[in-house]
Amino acid sequence: DVKVTQSSRYLVKRTGEKVFLECVQDMDHENMFWYRQDPGLGLRLIYFSYDVKMKEKGDIPEGYSVSREKKERFSLILESASTNQTSMYLCASNSLGDTIYFGEGSWLTVV
């Protein structure tokens, strides 16, 4: 079975803190994605990556950055967390043209 693992399920951070959300997939997928999910807004794409050290902005990249140093790992970084970044963050991966598989989500609260 495909497994996308998000290391942190629940985090509480203070405004201005730097936040790292880590994601690992075990299916050798080329593509990895970070989404955020908010009530009434659905899934919104933050960043994605088609290859190691490669990144592309999604629909809402402001306030975020990403890192993909290894094929299996894709990190989402909030350089200076703000309260409007309180959300559920979902990591996903796939091979080109194939099903996207999601992790279990990371609930981030910024106070």
Place this chain on the structure above:
Amino acid sequence: GESVGLHLPTLSVQEGDNSIINCAYSNSASDYFIWYKQESGKGPQFIIDIRSNMDKRQGQRVTVLLNKTVKHLSLQIAATQPGDSAVYFCAEEKTSYDKVIFGPGTSLSVIP
């Protein structure tokens, strides 16, 4: 613009009945469609998919129907069970471009 939408935001079904969840898409170039189930507090889970060269695909208790003429996708769940209560998303993709568009979701509630 491109969009994937669901006709009903909520759906209540009696346990044992069949459920039908609908989805409209607007990009006629999309060639791959996926249904996801998301339980409370969890990530979306793949249920079933269908490619544009098919109009029906069956899984275990689930069937996806694709009508390309009217750009409509539906998920049918047979003999709905309490464990089927969740939010269901449809998604469309143009595989050569690999951009996936997700619908807003339909919340399915199963009445015991």
